[in-house]
Amino acid sequence: MKIGFAGAGYIINIHAQAARNNGAELAAVAEKFVEKVVPFGKKFRIKQQYETVEQMLAAGGVDALVIGTPNFLHAPQAIAALQAGVHVLVEKPMAMSVAEAEKMLAASAKSGAKLMVAHCWRFDQDVNWLKAQAARLGKIIRTKGYGVHSNWGPAGWFTQKALAGGGALADMGIHALDTARYLLGDPQPVSVYAKIGTHYKDYDVDDTGVILVEWDNGTTSYIESGWWQPYSDGPEAGTQLYGEKGFGQLFPTRLLLPNDAAQKVDEVKSGFKFPRKEHCPQSMYDAQMAYFLACIQSDQTPVPGGLEGLVNMKIVQAAYESSRTGLAVHFQ
Numbered sequence: 001m002k003i004g005f006a007g008a009g010y011i012i013n014i015h016a017q018a019a020r021n022n023g024a025e026l027a028a029v030a031e032k033f034v035e036k037v038v039p040f041g042k043k044f045r046i047k048q049q050y051e052t053v054e055q056m057l058a059a060g061g062v063d064a065l066v067i068g069t070p071n072f073l074h075a076p077q078a079i080a081a082l083q084a085g086v087h088v089l090v091e092k093p094m095a096m097s098v099a100e101a102e103k104m105l106a107a108s109a110k111s112g113a114k115l116m117v118a119h120c121w122r123f124d125q126d127v128n129w130l131k132a133q134a135a136r137l138g139k140i141i142r143t144k145g146y147g148v149h150s151n152w153g154p155a156g157w158f159t160q161k162a163l164a165g166g167g168a169l170a171d172m173g174i175h176a177l178d179t180a181r182y183l184l185g186d187p188q189p190v191s192v193y194a195k196i197g198t199h200y201k202d203y204d205v206d207d208t209g210v211i212l213v214e215w216d217n218g219t220t221s222y223i224e225s226g227w228w229q230p231y232s233d234g235p236e237a238g239t240q241l242y243g244e245k246g247f248g249q250l251f252p253t254r255l256l257l258p259n260d261a262a263q264k265v266d267e268v269k270s271g272f273k274f275p276r277k278e279h280c281p282q283s284m285y286d287a288q289m290a291y292f293l294a295c296i297q298s299d300q301t302p303v304p305g306g307l308e309g310l311v312n313m314k315i316v317q318a319a320y321e322s323s324r325t326g327l328a329v330h331f332q
């Protein structure tokens with residue numbers, strides 16, 4: 001499998017390492033800035049270097065493209081690749097808007113090339129342990145999760161609306177949103193209510209937010225997003241499940257099951273280390289890449305694919321709208 005990369009920044013270095021760890025051929029890179037592409041090409045021994053994805057596609061020779069560029073480039077680069085029959089793994093948020101995301105799905109449906117969205121927490125060992133245990137909690141009444149940077153925030157394109165689409169919600173909150181949805185078995189949203197603002201820095205985009213999502217299975221999810229927050233409940237992302245029969249959480253990853261007969265609470269430990277060395281370990285991205293490659297090889301629709309990415313985009317877009325109008329957004 002010959003893989004091309006769009007961008008040569010932070011996340012693409014991790015994806016390239018993941019492709020290498022999975023035995024794929026690192027075939028080409030498209031990166032706007034020469035000072036970024038040269039060291040990247042050297043590190044991963046990639047000779048085919050282009051300034052744009054369109055040039056890479058015209059030259060041919062890639063089976064799949066991994067997109068890790070600023071958000072405004074996700075849709076145009078993905079659509080160009082999908083139209084050329086090249087499979088796509090695109091970073092979150094998959095697009096700037098629901099309309100763009102829908103065009104990406106249509107391009108994938110038309111050409112048959114796979115579209116996967118890098119909602120990476122679905123490939124994390126702790127998240128998958130909690131998902132496997134969730135039935136022990138009975139019906140999940142509510143979830144509480146966050147994706148925040150405390151006393152830290154990004155600079156550059158991340159903070160410009162025209163390049164990023166949204167701020168901390170589109171960057172960090174979307175991780176917590178997708179994690180909650182994954183743990184709940186991918187329910188559909190019924191309504192979204194949010195308060196989102198810019199309070200910590202002079203940004204063009206949001207740096208703090210709270211979102212309430214009502215799902216069609218009756219569960220309610222409370223999600224926090226932020227950059228430069230003065231406090232965080234734990235590492236940069238975490239989710240808790242409040243079930244009829246008990247409580248489950250990530251980081252530390254465990255269940256707490258009330259044992260009324262013994263008048264105590266039983267703790268079920270995941271056995272995974274906490275705090276762990278890296279909150280976002282290479283192994284999570286390796287597993288994500290392995291799954292992307294397996295979907296292509298076995299002609300399987302990836303999950304998280306365009307559909308999962310689109311639901312997240314709908315919720316993010318509705319949250320911004322709700323915050324602007326002060327009203328809940330109800331989905332049909």
Ligand SMILES: NC(=O)c1ccc[n+]([C@@H]2O[C@H](COP(=O)([O-])OP(=O)(O)OC[C@H]3O[C@@H](n4cnc5c(N)ncnc54)[C@H](O)[C@@H]3O)[C@@H](O)[C@H]2O)c1
Nearest residue numbers: 007008009010011030031032036068069070091092093120
């Ligand atoms: N899942 C995760 O854990 C995770 C972590 C970080 C970033 N991300 C996502 O990955 C994407 C990239 O984030 P990043 O932190 O790597 O950003 P970054 O700024 O480090 O990298 C982006 C790269 O794209 C390049 N670029 C800009 N314009 C380009 C163009 N026209 N053509 C080709 N390349 C161009 C930039 O020069 C830069 O090298 C974002 O969508 C972000 O949300 C995901």
